[in-house]
Each structure stands twice: as structure tokens, then as C-alpha cells.
Amino acid sequence: MWDDTELIIEPGRVDRDYWRELWRYRELFQVLAWRDVSVRYKQTVIGVLWALIRPFLTMVVFTVIFGKIARLPSEGGAPYALLVFTGMLPWTFFSSALTEAAGSIVSNATLIGKVYFPRLIVPAATVVVAFLDFIISFAILVAMMIWYRFVPSWQILLLPAVIIIAVAASLGPGLWITTLNVRYRDFRYVIPFIVQLGLYVSPVGFSSSVVPDQWRLLYSLNPLVGVIDGFRWCILGGQSQIYLPGFTLSISVVTLLLWIGVRQFRRMEKTFADLI
Amino acid sequence: MSGASTSQLIMLSNDYAIRVENLSKRYLVGHESDKGARYHSMRDTLVRKTITFARNIRDMAGGRHIVQGDEIEEFWALKDISFDVRRGDVLGIIGRNGAGKSTLLKILSRITEPTEGRVRVRGRVASLLEVGTGFHPELTGRENIRLNGAILGMTRSEIRTKFDEIVEFAEVEKFLDTPVKRYSSGMYVRLAFAVAAHLDPEILVVDEVLAVGDAEFQKKCLGRMGDVARDGRTVLFVSHNMHAVERLCRRVLHLERGRAMRMHENVREGILSYLHSDDDGRPPHVWINPGKECENDFFLPQRLAVASTAPDVDPEHPFPAGPPILVTISGLIKRADPTLNIGLALFTEDGELLFWSFTSDAPEANWPNMAVGNISLETIIPGHLLNEGNYHIELISDLRNRHWLIEPGTVAYVNFSIRGGTRWSATWNRSRPGILAPVLIWNSKPICTGASLGRISS
Numbered sequence: 003m004w005d006d007t008e009l010i011i012e013p014g015r016v017d018r019d020y021w022r023e024l025w026r027y028r029e030l031f032q033v034l035a036w037r038d039v040s041v042r043y044k045q046t047v048i049g050v051l052w053a054l055i056r057p058f059l060t061m062v063v064f065t066v067i068f069g070k071i072a073r074l075p076s077e078g079g080a081p082y083a084l085l086v087f088t089g090m091l092p093w094t095f096f097s098s099a100l101t102e103a104a105g106s107i108v109s110n111a112t113l114i115g116k117v118y119f120p121r122l123i124v125p126a127a128t129v130v131v132a133f134l135d136f137i138i139s140f141a142i143l144v145a146m147m148i149w150y151r152f153v154p155s156w157q158i159l160l161l162p163a164v165i166i167i168a169v170a171a172s173l174g175p176g177l178w179i180t181t182l183n184v185r186y187r188d189f190r191y192v193i194p195f196i197v198q199l200g201l202y203v204s205p206v207g208f209s210s211s212v213v214p215d216q217w218r219l220l221y222s223l224n225p226l227v228g229v230i231d232g233f234r235w236c237i238l239g240g241q242s243q244i245y246l247p248g249f250t251l252s253i254s255v256v257t258l259l260l261w262i263g264v265r266q267f268r269r270m271e272k273t274f275a276d277l278i
Numbered sequence: 279m280s281g282a283s284t285s286q287l288i289m290l291s292n293d294y295a296i297r298v299e300n301l302s303k304r305y306l307v308g309h310e311s312d313k314g315a316r317y318h319s320m321r322d323t324l325v326r327k328t329i330t331f332a333r334n335i336r337d338m339a340g341g342r343h344i345v346q347g348d349e350i351e352e353f354w355a356l357k358d359i360s361f362d363v364r365r366g367d368v369l370g371i372i373g374r375n376g377a378g379k380s381t382l383l384k385i386l387s388r389i390t391e392p393t394e395g396r397v398r399v400r401g402r403v404a405s406l407l408e409v410g411t412g413f414h415p416e417l418t419g420r421e422n423i424r425l426n427g428a429i430l431g432m433t434r435s436e437i438r439t440k441f442d443e444i445v446e447f448a449e450v451e452k453f454l455d456t457p458v459k460r461y462s463s464g465m466y467v468r469l470a471f472a473v474a475a476h477l478d479p480e481i482l483v484v485d486e487v488l489a490v491g492d493a494e495f496q497k498k499c500l501g502r503m504g505d506v507a508r509d510g511r512t513v514l515f516v517s518h519n520m521h522a523v524e525r526l527c528r529r530v531l532h533l534e535r536g537r538a539m540r541m542h543e544n545v546r547e548g549i550l551s552y553l554h555s556d557d558d559g560r561p562p563h564v565w566i567n568p569g570k571e572c573e574n575d576f577f578l579p580q581r582l583a584v585a586s587t588a589p590d591v592d593p594e595h596p597f598p599a600g601p602p603i604l605v606t607i608s609g610l611i612k613r614a615d616p617t618l619n620i621g622l623a624l625f626t627e628d629g630e631l632l633f634w635s636f637t638s639d640a641p642e643a644n645w646p647n648m649a650v651g652n653i654s655l656e657t658i659i660p661g662h663l664l665n666e667g668n669y670h671i672e673l674i675s676d677l678r679n680r681h682w683l684i685e686p687g688t689v690a691y692v693n694f695s696i697r698g699g700t701r702w703s704a705t706w707n708r709s710r711p712g713i714l715a716p717v718l719i720w721n722s723k724p725i726c727t728g729a730s731l732g733r734i735s736s
Contacts, residue, residue: 011388011397033428037414037421044416044457116411117429118388272391275384276305 020268024120031123035130038102042131053138057094061087064207074208080238081150087143089206092164092233095136096172096226097197102128103176104193107184111278121271122264125180129169136165143237155239164232171225171256177263181270184277205230211243218248225259228252294400295481295512296363296386301395303356303381303536355381356536359395363514368507370527370545371516372552375572375688378536379516380485383407386514387483401480401512404431408485410470415459419450419469422458426473440476447498448472463679468495475502481512486519486685500525518687520549520629553629553670562693563593565673567609572673572690574683576618579609582673584692587658596697599715602661603694607673608654617678618648620655623686626713627668631686638678665715668695 017023046052061083068074069082076085103125107114110124147154175196183189204226205213213221221227228249235244356378363369371379384390386397387405412429413422423444427437445451448469450461458466484503500522507513507526517523523530523545530548532540542548564583572579585593588601597603605622621636635657637646646655673690675683684690709715 007400009399009403011385011392011399013392013394015391029434030428033425037417037425040421041414041416112408113412113429115389116407118405119429119431275390 020120024122027119027123030119031127034123034127038128038131039134050138053135054142057087057090057139058142060094061090064090068207072208074212077209077211077234077238077243080152084146084150084152084238085209085234086207087146088234088237089204089230091136091139091143092168092229093201093204093206093226094139095132095168096229097200098135099129099132099169099172100176100179101193101197102132103173104179104183105190106176107180107274108187108190108278114278115275121274122177122267125173125176125267129173129176132172133169147237152238154237157236157239161233161236164229164236167232167253167256168229170260171229174256174259174261174263177267178259181263181266184270184274200224200226209234210245210248218245219251222248222251223255225252225256228256293365294362294398295365295367296400296514297398298359298361298363298386299396299398301356301359301382301385301397302354302393303378303385303390304393305353305355307351307353354536356385356392358537359533361531361541363512365400365512366510368513368515368526368528370523370530370548371514371533372518372520372523372530372548373533375685376535377533379533380407381536382533383483383485383514383516399481402431403481403483404477404479405483406430406474406477406485407483409467409474413458413466413470416457418457419454419461422469423473426470430474430477431479432477436478444472444476447475447502464495467679471495471499475499479511481514482506483514485516486687518685519631520553520625521631524549549629553625553627561594565690565692567690572684572688574675576613576615576677576683577609577611577620577675579607579620579673579675579684579690581606581608582671582690582692584671584694587661593694596695598698599664599666599696600661603659603664604656605659605671606654606656608652610652611648611650614648614650615677617680618675618683619678620648620673620675622657623672623674624659625670625672627670629670630713632664632669632713634674636674636676636678662717663714664696665713666696666698666709667713668693 043050064086065083068086069076074082076082106125106128107121113124114121146152179189179192204224210218210221210227210231222245229252231244231249231252359378359382371382373379381390383405384407385392386399387403387407389405389407410426412426414425417425423441424434424437428434432440445454448465448471450465450469453461453465458469461469503513503515503526513526515523515526527545530542530545530552532542532548532552540548540551542551563585565581567578567580570578583593583606585591585604585606586597586601587604588598591597591601607620607622609620611618619636619638621634621639623634624632626632637648637655646653671692671694672686672688673684674686674688677683
């Protein structure tokens with residue numbers, strides 16, 4: 003009847019049960035994710051359509067600029083529009099998940115100041131919204147594949163793994179920036195900058211195979227290179243060659259950033275309520 | 279617990295739900311020093327900015343806090359606090375604003391970390407520091423029940439089983455599918471409290487949340503809190519409402535500026551010690567804001583004073599009961615708002631609330647002008663109303679039906695006493711029992727006729 007476990011609150015205490023505690027709060031995670039999703043689509047006229055229009059128009063523009071005007075090569079025999087869209091999807095997911103996660107702690111300030119729960123839930127829940135948009139825009143990809151009569155091969159089965167990498171890639175920097183954002187509000191200006199610049203330094207509008215070989219490994223330091231290459235490889239199948247050393251490097255960078263993000267977040271989360 | 283070998287004595291002293299040991303909490307506050315104000319040259323400003331910038335970068339790299347201003351001051355919100363809360367205890371925590379009550383609750387609810395010391399907690403804690411935390415205006419009542427329940431730590435099945443009870447308690451059946459942004463503030467508060475009232479923890483930590491809503495609903499909330507306490511659960515209750523503390527609590531902890539603290543086994547005693555603890559050397563009848571006390575976005579009070587309207591009464595001496603009593607409030611309206619209310623709360627020396635009075639009590643045509651800028655308000659407490667005794671007036675302010683700006687229990691208070699002259703006639707010279715001693719006028723009426731008597735009895 004009475005809970006015999008004793009909770010000890012003291013400065014600098016490391017929670018041994020951190021991850022178990024997080025699991026215990028999974029219902030709150032679901033509810034917060036559901037809140038973010040339902041608030042997002044209330045009071046919008048065309049609601050879900052936004053998730054379709056934005057990536058579609060960007061894809062059209064990029065196909066014209068990079069494919070028709072700059073005449074960059076596609077991968078194998080894949081249509082250029084398909085190449086762009088398979089880059090567009092993980093990129094849009096990454097950028098919106100990063101943006102949402104980075105602002106999440108500050109925008110939930112009242113919650114943080116009045117209730118206890120593992121703070122990691124807040125940025126994690128925002129990723130769900132980005133993921134939902136991702137699922138919706140995925141429908142366009144399917145439609146395009148039907149249009150071009152493009153049949154994917156067995157590699158598509160590995161897509162979930164690539165999606166997990168994409169989540170990790172956005173959550174790592176997202177956690178780090180949201181932590182910094184609580185103390186130094188300047189960091190909210192960093193995000194639009196990363197997103198704007200990232201679109202051009204990541205292989206969204208072009209294939210990463212156009213990068214000269216001697217620079218390829220250096221280029222893969224950008225974690226998005228691994229994510230987008232992996233995504234293309236899963237969808238375009240045999241048409242796309244994966245550059246393994248670069249891919250491994252990208253994944254290592256993703257892992258490192260996630261580790262740093264979680265570590266910084268955990269170090270700071272107990273002081274969030276004092277700083278907000 | 280630890281088994282049969284433990285002696286009875288230790289078992290008893292170990293029977294705590296919460297044990298607080300030498301708890302302290304420090305905040306850092308920055309000030310701009312006066313040094314800079316004297317230099318106006320561009321070069322000096324640049325040098326100063328560069329130094330500040332370099333220090334910020336250094337602090338950031340070292341993972342320290344960046345504090346605005348060039349003088350950093352430590353502020354101990356709590357210092358070396360120790361006490362036990364027994365299982366099933368209903369503990370009232372009282373003290374003036376800034377005594378550290380909220381900080382203590384925040385530490386107990388794990389929202390913030392202590393700087394020193396330790397707390398041991400046994401049992402599931404639910405804390406209610408605000409009603410309607412996390413309510414989203416775009417979501418419907420139904421959706422917000424689900425959201426708020428989860429935020430307060432209820433499981434989904436718990437919310438499902440209690441849903442109807444919550445709706446009934448809140449009296450919002452008809453508006454369940456309306457976004458709460460369209461709710462009246464009363465409905466909003468009722469719904470918010472209803473969710474919180476159905477929490478089922480072993481330890482309940484409650485901050486001043488009963489001070490919202492209308493009187494009827496407050497009574498209902500207080501009743502509900504009483505039920506929780508009677509169920510044998512441990513309750514920590516922070517309030518400025520001494521009446522509520524007295525009704526609910528079995529023990530009282532009195533905090534003073536985060537330090538001096540006393541645990542009173544006798545609730546009445548604790549309340550009295552709190553009410554008489556405020557001798558800080560200033561004259562009792564006037565409060566002058568030393569700086570930014572009670573500041574909020576709307577109103578900065580600067581002065582509160584009480585005086586007798588009788589000629590030649592030294593405000594430091596007791597007032598006679600006959601002449602009306604004048605209360606003046608001056609301050610600065612920083613932002614106008616149609617719901618901005620300023621007023622006073624009058625208490626007896628026992629902490630019994632006699633009444634609140636607000637600028638918007640009268641018909642709207644009679645409201646004082648509350649435009650942005652300096653204001654001076656005055657009101658009269660009628661003569662021949664209060665009995666002999668000592669009274670306490672607090673300056674209070676709120677946004678009508680929304681939230682407090684200056685809550686009861688504030689540092690903006692004055693005291694006065696009334697002696698003698700409670701009657702007009704010379705026949706009475708002793709004071710009366712009772713809180714009030716109004717002088718009512720008695721008239722004799724013609725004796726009832728037989729006809730009307732007959733009508734009543736038939």
C-alpha cells in the first residue's frame with residue numbers, strides 16, 4: 003500500500019533511474035505530442051495540406067534549378083525530381099524537428115516552472131509533430147513513384163533504420179541548442195541560420211556523388227549527408243551508390259552530437275526552472 | 279520498512295513522509311553598479327561593454343550563469359531549514375511573501391534543485407502550484423482534462439475513471455467540446471481545479487490555489503481539500519488565508535525570510551506568531567515601498583497609509599471608533615487594463631478576514647480612473663463599524679477573475695487599533711463582544727393591529 007521507496011532530493015544528485023523514470027512518464031510524452039499535433043492543425047484553413055504544399059513546391063523549384071538549369075547528374079537512371087524529393091523529405095523532417103525541439107523548453111516555460119517531469123519529454127514530443135508531417139509528405143513520394151513507374155527494391159525495408167538516424171540527427175543538436183537557449187536567448191537566432199545554410203550544404207537539391215572524391219569524406223562530416231544518402235539508397239535502390247566510409251563518418255557524427263546533446267541536457271535540466 | 283530488529287522508538291521517529299535536512303537554496307541576482315553612470319564618453323562605454331562581454335564569454339565557456347549587471351549578489355531564498363512531516367500530517371506553511379514558501383514547495387516537488395541539504399520523500403507526490411498548468415486555450419474542455427491530468431501525473435485509466443466526476447465537479451457539462459479560450463474565467467478556474475482535485479497521491483503539495491474563483495467555489499475546493507486530508511494522506515498546504523489554514527491544518531510551519539522558522543503543534547499559536555511577527559521597526563500605520571516590492575506588469579504600489587479622520591489623532595496611537603477611517607493607496611499604473619483591481623483586505627489581529635474591498639465593487643460609473651501614470655486612491659471605512667481591537671490592512675490587487683497581482687499576505691500592509699468610544703451614548707463604556715460593533719439606529723414602530731395578526735395566524 004505505502005510506497006516504501008524513498009526519494010532523495012539533494013544538489014547534484016545523479017539519477018540512477020533516469021531512463022526508467024523517462025519510461026514511466028511515457029503517457030505524458032504521448033499526451034504532449036498529441037497536444038502539439040492537435041494545436042498545430044486547429045485554426046488552419048487547409049491544415050494537412052501545408053505539409054504537402056511546402057515540400058512539393060520546393061522540390062519543383064530545385065528540380066528546375068539543379069536538374070534543368072545547372073544540369074547536375076541524377077543517381078543512376080532515377081528521374082531528377084525523385085532525387086530531389088528523396089533529399090527534401092529527410093531534410094524537411096530534420097529542419098522542422100530541430101527548430102521545434104530547440105525552442106521547446108522556452109516555449110513550455112510555464113509547464114517547466116510549475117510541474118516536475120523528466121524534461122527530456124518536451125523536446126522529444128515536438129519531434130513527433132515533425133514526424134507526422136514527414137508521414138504526410140511521404141504520400142507525395144509514393145504518388146511520384148507511381149507517376150514515374152519507379153519500383154523500389156529490397157533496400158526500402160531498411161527505411162525505418164534511416165528514419166531513426168534522422169530522428170537522432172535532429173534530436174542531438176536540438177537538445178543542445180534548447181539547453182543553451184534557456185540560458186542564453188541568443189541561441190534562438192542560430193536555428194534559422196543553421197536551417198538556411200544547411201539546405202545548401204546538404205545534398206538536398208543534388209546528389210552527393212557530384213562532390214569530388216577527395217572532398218567526399220570531409221563533406222560527410224555533415225551528419226545530414228549520411229541521413230540523405232541513406233534515405234536515397236533505401237528509396238532509389240540500385241540506382242544509388244552508397245559511399246560507405248562517408249556514411250559511417252556521418253553516423254558517427256550523429257551519434258556524437260546526440261551524446262553531447264543528451265549529456266548537456268541532463269546536466270542542465272535541473273536548473274531550467276530557475277533560469278526560465 | 280527496515281524490519282523487526284528496529285526498536286519501537288526509532289520506528290516512531292522514522293515514521294515520516296517528508297524529512298527536510300538543512301535545506302538551502304541560493305539565487306544569484308545582478309545589479310548595475312553606479313560606477314558606470316558617471317562615465318558617458320564613447321570610449322568608456324566601449325571599454326565597459328568589452329569587459330562585460332569578455333566576462334560573459336568566460337562564464338559561458340566555464341558553464342557558469344551569466345548574470346546581468348556588474349555586481350553579483352547572492353540571495354538565499356532558504357537557509358538551513360530542517361523539519362519532518364509525518365505520514366497523514368496536514369501541515370500548513372505560512373509566512374510573508376518572500377519568506378521562501380514557494381521555493382520550498384518547488385524543491386519538494388522536484389521542480390528546482392536545492393543548493394545545499396537534502397530532502398527524503400516517501401510516497402508518490404502530486405504538487406499543485408497553480409491551477410490549470412498546461413491548459414491550452416485552443417483545446418476543448420474535454421481535451422484539456424486529458425492534458426492537464428497527464429501533466430499532474432494521472433494515468434490515462436485514472437483520468438478515464440474520474441472523467442465524469444471531474445466534469446460534474448466543474449459544472450461545465452455543456453461546454454465540454456468548446457475550446458477553453460471561450461470559457462468565462464470562472465468556468466476556466468472551475469475546470470482547472472476540478473482536475474487537480476481528483477488527484478490521488480500519497481503526498482499532496484498545494485500552493486495558494488484556493489484564492490481563485492468565487493466564494494461558493496472556494497468553499498467547495500476547501501471542502502474537497504478537507505476530504506483529502508481526512509483520507510489520511512499527507513498534505514502540505516501553503517496559504518495566506520488563515521481561516522483555511524486553521525480549518526484544514528493540524529500543524530503549522532512558520533517561515534521568515536527563508537531562515538527563522540518555527541514548527542507549531544498548535545495551529546492557532548502558529549497563526550498568531552505569524553501575524554505578530556512583523557515588527558520590523560517601521561511605523562505601523564504607513565507602508566512605503568522601499569523599491570520594487572510587489573512589482574508586477576500592471577501596478578507598482580508606492581505607499582499605503584491608514585489614518586483616523588478625527589482631528590488631532592496621532593496615527594501612531596489608537597483611533598477612536600466613531601470617526602471614519604481613511605485608507606490611502608498611491609502608486610504607479612504601468613499598464614492599464616479594464617480588469618485591473620486595486621483594493622484592501624481587512625483582517626482582525628487573529629487573522630480573520632473581515633472583508634476585501636476593490637476599486638470595481640461599486641457601479642462602473644463610480645470606479646476611480648486607473649489610467650497609466652501615478653495614481654492616488656482613497657477610501658473610507660465607515661465609523662462605528664469596527665469594535666475595539668487591533669486590525670491589519672493589506673494592499674491587494676488583481677486582474678478581475680484572472681489572477682493576483684498582489685496577493686493577500688503581502689509585505690504591503692499597515693496596522694491600526696481602535697480603543698474606546700464604540701458607542702455614541704454615555705450609557706455604554708465597555709467594549710462589546712464580537713468583531714464588529716456597529717451602531718444601529720432603533721426606531722419604535724406602531725403596534726400591529728388585530729387584523730394583520732389574524733391574517734398571519736390563519
